[in-house]
Amino acid sequence: MAKDTPSIAKNKIKRSLSAILDPHPSTKEVTMLWAYFENSCVYCDLKMERKSRIGHLDHVVAQADGGNNSISNYVLSCAKCNGDEKREMDWLLFLNQKSDNADILATRKLKIENWLKKNTNVNFEATDIEEAEKIIAVALAQFDESVKAMRSLRVKIT
Template sequence: MIMAKDTPSMAKNKIKRCLWAIYDQHPKKSEVDSLWTYFESKCAYCGVEIERSSRTGHVDHLIPSAEGGSNSIHNHVLACARCNGDEKREEDWLTFLSKKSGKSSIFEQRRSNIEEWLSLMPPNGTNTALKSEVEKVVDKALKDFDSAVAQVRSLINVNDRG
């Protein structure tokens, strides 16, 4: 099996995600348990039953982090591997759900169930000043990383010339 090489851009992305995860923590096990219970071990999109021990159940962001979504458990749904891994991709959840279930009573039932789950999310108490400071720290860490990469490359180039 060939594994992907770690490139500077991959490392930079990992650094960014790791630092943000300190600020916006991933759901705890007890929260994931409540998600499985709420969705009755069924995919929120297609309704297929998911055996938890099979590891084919995904905890899927409704609003991706890249689009401003949080890691709150209530910004996640239970999704089967097929819906989350093979079909949904970059599509927003409501568009995907509409395509998956059609404009029918099944769509309305699943949409309502997901929206009810979303409504349980605590009000956005985001401290914008704190978030802004975290953004500055993350930006600085990424710039420092870029500088370190440039320094290493420079050292290699100087060494190759000598």
């Protein structure tokens, strides 16, 4: 079992605070996604069971590139496509590489584009993002100070 280190905890703090502003999809929304994509990988059409660990929710636009956690910014992908092959690649470029048949490519592309049009999530202003980043930076700095204090206490008692 993995142990939480201060660096893992910092990452969890950052993700947890970010999720307050941009929450992850609800169970109901995830169910809608699975139904829309007919339990199949959008890239290779592999049929998947939801209870298996093969199905992944793949950000279409990565958060690092300004994407959000709206359910319509995710597609259903198999573990191989999302984890092993696509990685950080643009979804359309990857879809083009996966599709040998022009008709299949067009059908899959249209399905993704229609899903993306459903995006009703709030678009954050640059100032909102800056303010959130400042709040997170303060929390992480306070955490770093707490880690230092705990390490000093440990040295004192050992």
